[in-house]
Amino acid sequence: xxxxxxxxxxxxxxxxxxxxxxxxxxxxxxxxxxxxxxxxxxxxxxxxxxxxxxxxxxxxxxxxxxxxxxxxxxxxxxxxxxxxxxxxxxxxxxxxxxxxxxxxxxxxxxxxxxxxxxxxxxxxxxxxxxxxxxxxxxxxxxxxxxxxxxxxxxxxxxxxxxxxxxxxxxxxxxxxxxxxxxxxxxxxxxxxxxxxxxxxxxxxxxxxxxxxxxxxxxxxxxxxxxxxxxxxxxxxxxxxxxxxxxxxxxxxxxxxxxxxxxxxxxxxxxxxxxxxxxxxxxxxxxxxxxxxxxxxxxxxxxxxxxxxxxxxxxxxxxxxxxxxxxxxxxxxxxxxxxxxxxxxxxxxxxxxxxxxxxxxxxxxxxxxxxxxxxxxxxxxxxxxxxxxxxxxxxxxxxx
Amino acid sequence: xxxxxxxxxxxxxxxxxxxxxxxxxxxxxxxxxxxxxxxxxxxxxxxxxxxxxxxxxxxxxxxxxxxxxxxxxxxxxxxxxxxxxxxxxxxxxxxxxxxxxxxxxxxxxxxxxxxxxxxxxxxxxxxxxxxxxxxxxxxxxxxxxxxxxxxxxxxxxxxxxxxxxxxxxxxxxxxxxxxxxxxxxxxxxxxxxxxxxxxxxxxxxxxxxxxxxxxxxxxxxxxxxxxxxxxxxxxxxxxxxxxxxxxxxxxxxxxxxxxxxxxxxxxxxxxxxxxxxxxxxxxxxxxxxxxxxxxxxxxxxxxxxxxxxxxxxxxxxxxxxxxxxxxxxxxxxxxxxxxxxxxxxxxxxxxxxxxxxxxxxxxxxxxxxxxxxxxxxxxxxxxxxxxxxxxxxxxxxxxxxxxxxxxxxxxxxxxxxxx
Numbered sequence: 066x067x068x069x070x071x072x073x074x075x076x077x078x079x080x081x082x083x084x085x086x087x088x089x090x091x092x093x094x095x096x097x098x099x100x101x102x103x104x105x106x107x108x109x110x111x112x113x114x115x116x117x118x119x120x121x122x123x124x125x126x127x128x129x130x131x132x133x134x135x136x137x138x139x140x141x142x143x144x145x146x147x148x149x150x151x152x153x154x155x156x157x158x159x160x161x162x163x164x165x166x167x168x169x170x171x172x173x174x175x176x177x178x179x180x181x182x183x184x185x186x187x188x189x190x191x192x193x194x195x196x197x198x199x200x201x202x203x204x205x206x207x208x209x210x211x212x213x214x215x216x217x218x219x220x221x222x223x224x225x226x227x228x229x230x231x232x233x234x235x236x237x238x239x240x241x242x243x244x245x246x247x248x249x250x251x252x253x254x255x256x257x258x259x260x261x262x263x264x265x266x267x268x269x270x271x272x273x274x275x276x277x278x279x280x281x282x283x284x285x286x287x288x289x290x291x292x293x294x295x296x297x298x299x300x301x302x303x304x305x306x307x308x309x310x311x312x313x314x315x316x317x318x319x320x321x322x323x324x325x326x327x328x329x330x331x332x333x334x335x336x337x338x339x340x341x342x343x344x345x346x347x348x349x350x351x352x353x354x355x356x357x358x359x360x361x362x363x364x365x366x367x368x369x370x371x372x373x374x375x376x377x378x379x380x381x382x383x384x385x386x387x388x389x390x391x392x393x394x395x396x397x398x399x400x401x402x403x404x405x406x407x408x409x410x411x412x413x414x415x416x417x418x419x420x421x422x423x424x425x426x427x428x429x430x431x432x433x434x435x436x437x438x439x440x441x442x443x444x445x446x447x448x449x450x451x452x453x454x455x456x457x458x459x460x461x462x463x464x
Numbered sequence: 465x466x467x468x469x470x471x472x473x474x475x476x477x478x479x480x481x482x483x484x485x486x487x488x489x490x491x492x493x494x495x496x497x498x499x500x501x502x503x504x505x506x507x508x509x510x511x512x513x514x515x516x517x518x519x520x521x522x523x524x525x526x527x528x529x530x531x532x533x534x535x536x537x538x539x540x541x542x543x544x545x546x547x548x549x550x551x552x553x554x555x556x557x558x559x560x561x562x563x564x565x566x567x568x569x570x571x572x573x574x575x576x577x578x579x580x581x582x583x584x585x586x587x588x589x590x591x592x593x594x595x596x597x598x599x600x601x602x603x604x605x606x607x608x609x610x611x612x613x614x615x616x617x618x619x620x621x622x623x624x625x626x627x628x629x630x631x632x633x634x635x636x637x638x639x640x641x642x643x644x645x646x647x648x649x650x651x652x653x654x655x656x657x658x659x660x661x662x663x664x665x666x667x668x669x670x671x672x673x674x675x676x677x678x679x680x681x682x683x684x685x686x687x688x689x690x691x692x693x694x695x696x697x698x699x700x701x702x703x704x705x706x707x708x709x710x711x712x713x714x715x716x717x718x719x720x721x722x723x724x725x726x727x728x729x730x731x732x733x734x735x736x737x738x739x740x741x742x743x744x745x746x747x748x749x750x751x752x753x754x755x756x757x758x759x760x761x762x763x764x765x766x767x768x769x770x771x772x773x774x775x776x777x778x779x780x781x782x783x784x785x786x787x788x789x790x791x792x793x794x795x796x797x798x799x800x801x802x803x804x805x806x807x808x809x810x811x812x813x814x815x816x817x818x819x820x821x822x823x824x825x826x827x828x829x830x831x832x833x834x835x836x837x838x839x840x841x842x843x844x845x846x847x848x849x850x851x852x853x854x855x856x857x858x859x860x861x862x863x864x865x866x867x868x869x870x871x872x873x874x875x876x877x878x879x880x881x882x883x
Contacts, residue, residue, distance in 0.1 A: 074495045076829045077473070114761065118753035122815045125822025149822040153473055185762075193767040200718030205613055298716040301609045329547040329557075339545070342602035345610055363610055395552030398575075402554030405573040409498045409830065 066272040069422070071260040071414055078147050079161050079261030080411040081168050084419060085142040085253040086277055089135055089222040095229025096245050099187075099194055099237060101131050101142050106186040107176040117171070124163055125149040129171070136420065137354030138222045138280045142253075144172055147411070150262060162267055165259070173250070173272065181239040182246075191234050198231050202297060205460065209303035210359065213458035216293045217307040221284065223355055251275060256422070258415045282355060284309065291456045296463040303460040304372060306360040308380075311451045315353055316436050317444040321452070322351040322358050323396040324388055324445060325379065330395040332379040337362060343372050354424065358452070366461045373457070383449035393442050404434050465675065470849045473825050477838065477849060478675035484689055485663025488682055489842060490675040491834050499671030500571035500831040501580065503587060504839045506666075507533075507659035508564040509639075510632035510779060515696040516658050522698070523654055526646040528604075528639015530659075531561040533652050535600050536592055537568065546586035555579045563633055564777050565843045571832050576671075577681065584685040590656045592649040601644060608638050615715045615881045622711040623723045623784065626877035629707040630700035633780045661692045668838040670831035699779050704729055712880045719767075720882035722792035724799055727875040728774075728781040733866075736850045739774050740858055741866040742783055743820055746772045748812040749802045750785065756802045765789055765798075777844055783870070792880045803871045813860045824851050 087097065111117045121127045128147040133140060148164035176183055202208050211226060218224035254277035257269065286309060310318045326333040326349025337347035347362045364372050382388075407413045407430050414430075421427055428436070466479040478490040509531065513524050537559070538546045550557035550570050557570035557579070568587050570579050611617045624634045638644075658664075669678055706727050730738065750756050752769045760766045770787040789795050827833055827848075841848045 078826045078829060113758070115753055115755075115758045118751075119815065122747075122753055122819035125825075126819030127822070147826070149825060153822075153825050155818075155821070189762065189764065192764055196719055196767060203615065203717050203719075300612050301606070329545070329551045335548075338603065342599060342606075345603055345606040363606065365606070365609075391552070395548075398554035399551055402556070402572050402574065406498060406556075409496060409573075411829075 066255045066257055066274050067422070068257045068259070068269060069418060070264050071258065071418065072262070072264060073260060073408065073414070074262045075409065076261065076411055077150055077153060078411070079150055079164070079259065079264065080415065081146045081148075081165050081260075082258045082415050083144045083168060083172055084256045085172075085249065086256070086423065087140050087142075087249060087253045088278070088280055089138045089140040089225060091222075091225060093245075094140060094225045094227070095233035096237060096242060097140050097142055098133050098228040099190055099234070100242060100246055101133055101144075102190040102194065103182055103186055103242065104171055104175055105129070105131055106190065107183065108170045109174045109176055110170065112176050120167060124158070124160055124167075125154060127160070127164055127167075129168075133227050135223065135225070135227045136423065137282055139277075139423065140227070144168060145412075152263075161261065161264065165267060165269065169270065169272075175246070177243065181243045184239045187237070187239040187242060191237065194228065195231050195234055198228060201226075205297065205299050205303060206363070209305050209458060209460040210361065212293070212295065212460070213305040213307050213359065213456060216291060216458060217357070217456040218284065253277070256419060258419065260411050260415055282312070284356065286453070286455065288453075290454045293456065294459045294461060297460055299460060299462055301363050302366040302369060302462075304362045304364055304369065305458045305460075306376065306454060307456040307458075308358040308360065309453045309455045310351070310356045310358050311448060312356050314444060314448065317440050317448050318356075318358075319351055319353070320396060320400055320437070320440050321383070321445050321448040322349055323400045324392055325349050325358070325383065326360060327396060328399050330392065330399070332382070332392070333360065333362075333376065336375050336379055337372060341371075341375060343368050343375070354420075369459060369461070377454075380449070380452065380454070383446065386446045388442055388445060390442075393445070397437070397440070401434055401437055404430060404437065465679070468847060468849055470852050473828060473852055475828055475849065477847065478679075480679045482662065482683065482686070484686070484691065485661075486686070487666045487842065488679055489666070489668045489838050490673060490678055491668070491670040491838060492673050492675060493671055493831055493834070496672060496831055497573045498571060498831050499573070499576045499669075499673070500569070500835045501583065501667065501669045502567050502569035502835040502839050503583065503667045504565045504567040504665065504843060505659050506564065506664050506843055507566050507655065508562050509635050509637040510563050510699070510777075511659065511697055512632055512635065513698040514658065515698070516654065517693040517695055518657075525651055525655060526639065527635045527643040528637070529647060529651055529655055530566050531638045532600065532604060532644060532647050533655055534559050534561045534566050535604060536597065536652060537586060537590060539591055539596055540586060540589065541591040546582055549582050550579055553578050553582070561637055563637065565839075567839060569835065571835075580681065580685065584682070587660070588687050590653065590660075592652045594649055597647065597649045597652065604638060604644055605641050608636070608641055608644075611636070611638065615717050615721060618713055618715065619721055619723055619786070619879055619881045622713060622881075623725045623877065623879035626708040626711050626879055627706050627725050627727050627782055628780065629703055631703065631780055632699060658695055662686065662689060663692055664695060666839060666842045668835045668842065670834040670838075702779075706875060706877055708877060710878050710880075712882070714883065715881050717881055717883060719788045719790060720792055720880055721786070721788050722795065722881075723784050723786040723879045724796050725785075725877050725879070726783040726871050728776065728783060728870055729875070730866075730870055735776055735844070736846060736854050737858060737862065738866060740820065740851065740854055741863045742774050742870070743772065744813060744816045744858070744863050745803070745808065745867050745871070746783075746785065747816040747819065748808055749806050750799055751816070753815070754802070755806070756798055760795065760798065765791055765794060792878060796878045800873055800876065803867065804873070808860065808864060808867060810860060813863060817855065817858065821852075821855055
């Protein structure tokens with residue numbers, strides 16, 4: 066297990082996280098999602114959720130959270146525990162040590178019955194996960210984004226929904242899930258992050274784990290833009306566009322994205338919302354590890370063509386070098402400022418250093434800002450020339 | 465300057481009340497690079513009927529004005545959009561409107577004083593023309609459309625319809641496409657001149673500041689304004705009953721969502737103590753560590769913990785318990801039963817209290833959270849540190865008393881959204 070301690074005096078709480086990282090694969094994606102929810106149901110010593118909840122409340126309302134995420138072609142099982150710093154406890158408890166012990170207990174010492182997880186827990190969590198998978202369409206905005214990703218990366222690992230799929234659930238039971246657990250506990254890359262003020266004197270057991278094989282991102286491009294339209298009961302249309310960005314100079318891509326759709330001064334916000342009043346929101350985001358930029362807007366269904374043309378025009382403008390100094394400087398300032406806010410959030414800080422270590426870049430927040438400062442407008446235009454429109458997804462109402 | 469300190473959690477708030485009536489609260493944070501400021505006015509969607517202090521004229525405004533005004537504040541006479549300007553300074557700027565207040569804010573690690581110039585400039589210089597008011601209608605219309613697709617928002621609006629007959633909390637914050645069609649530049653100026661007077665405004669600042677110095681910086685940027693009498697707000701008569709027991713709406717959700725609401729008409733209690741008591745009751749009897757939650761979870765009736773919310777002002781006050789379930793009515797009955805029949809054990813009381821204390825302390829992790837918290841509370845006349853102070857004064861008898869008097873079946877309602 067790789068242990069990273071991040072010392073900071075900014076917070077009244079400490080945050081500990083454990084990440085189990087595995088390759089993102091069709092065969093295991095559902096198992097991973099289910100496993101996380103089974104683990105939080107009970108441990109050898111705290112056998113029910115009620116016991117765990119009571120323990121957390123005793124620890125001044127410590128916050129436990131877990132879930133799965135995909136970063137590039139990796140699937141990450143995440144576990145977080147936030148505890149009140151020992152300075153503020155009322156009866157001299159060692160709240161941080163108690164927290165780490167509990168977090169590791171949940172992951173590495175689960176409740177086992179007859180060489181399997183508790184049947185009842187696995188069945189209930191299967192039921193819950195299947196309900197969740199069935200209600201994916203309830204949140205239209207996030208559903209539209211997930212659908213774009215599915216279409217854009219069709220046939221590639223990144224197209225997989227991070228919570229898996231209903232078909233796979235049928236074949237999972239308490240026995241084969243436990244076998245799978247024993248396997249991945251040995252095979253996954255395990256990271257423990259501890260962030261807080263007084264984090265030196267803590268005891269961490271020695272847990273042996275593996276290194277991870279490196280997986281490169283290969284995205285299959287046809288050169289043509291794929292267009293997908295889907296009907297659902299919505300009043301407002303969701304237009305999502307996936308762009309291919311180059312796999313070089315990611316700092317410049319990041320700045321390109323900010324000029325395009327990173328805030329009130331961006332080309333999208335100014336042109337789609339402010340000048341044309343077509344949408345309340347118009348923005349873009351950069352999926353760094355996937356070399357992808359997503360453009361997101363919510364529009365009136367009749368305005369599809371008009372909005373699409375305005376968006377295309379913005380990309381064209383950037384290609385032709387039509388980026389004003391004002392736009393460029395504002396975007397740079399905004400991006401630097403958002404990076405400099407990372408140390409102000411415990412979760413962002415851990416996510417940043419985890420991502421840096423996973424992709425072996427090992428930059429500090431300060432290094433990152435320095436590099437960003439040196440990016441020029443010419444480099445952004447270079448990026449603009451390489452960006453292509455991969456997939457257009459439109460969620461609308463039936464005509 | 466008034467100073468309130470809490471030694472237990474090592475926090476201080478400095479409070480300055482200026483001659484023009486404006487309040488400034490400063491919560492210094494030494495170890496943070498981030499600075500945050502939020503400037504609020506006691507003007508929200510419920511304030512749609514009032515008497516203008518200067519003229520004595522009674523004014524009724526269309527629903528959604530406070531929110532419309534918030535949108536229009538950013539536009540300046542010289543064509544500059546202040547949101548654009550703040551963001552190009554690398555500041556994360558925004559504004560929002562609630563039932564009872566509107567706020568303008570920004571935060572960031574650099575260019576704070578340039579941002580302060582801009583914030584205090586645009587909030588003090590409204591610029592409304594027939595043309596620019598017209599242009600905003602489309603954007604706000606889209607925003608209203610977005611809410612119309614939001615089941616959780618409809619669920620809330622329907623609950624308000626259950627709990628109140630005539631209360632303005634029932635009004636959608638952004639109004640409706642119809643109501644905003646009546647908004648003109650004159651409406652906006654009338655509201656601005658009444659509600660954006662310093663005596664109706666509160667500013668909260670948190671970050672690495674010298675309190676005296678930052679208050680001077682703010683004072684320097686304030687425009688002189690004539691004194692103004694208190695604004696008389698006109699609300700419908702206070703209701704002692706709920707409106708409906710049940711409301712259901714069909715929307716495209718896979719698993720039904722619901723809110724159980726309880727009207728709170730206990731007028732004479734301290735809101736801070738009452739809120740702590742409510743949170744202890746709900747945590748102990750229906751929270752994650754409760755018997756009821758385990759039962760409902762294990763039988764598959766609910767799949768995640770219920771959310772609690774206590775909303776209050778002088779005009780409204782209610783407890784909301786929300787969640788997702790295929791059987792909302794069953795959950796509702798179980799909640800009523802648990803609160804009525806389950807004893808609040810001393811052990812549960814102590815544990816819940818400890819957990820709440822930890823949660824309140826962790827609110828002080830971030831300057832942005834501190835700013836919002838102090839503003840929200842100050843709008844309702846509460847100093848946020850009171851929550852920490854009040855923990856020592858809460859005993860189980862007080863909590864029992866709230867449990868027996870607030871959560872009455874005839875004061876409760878259920879709102880459901882399902883396919």
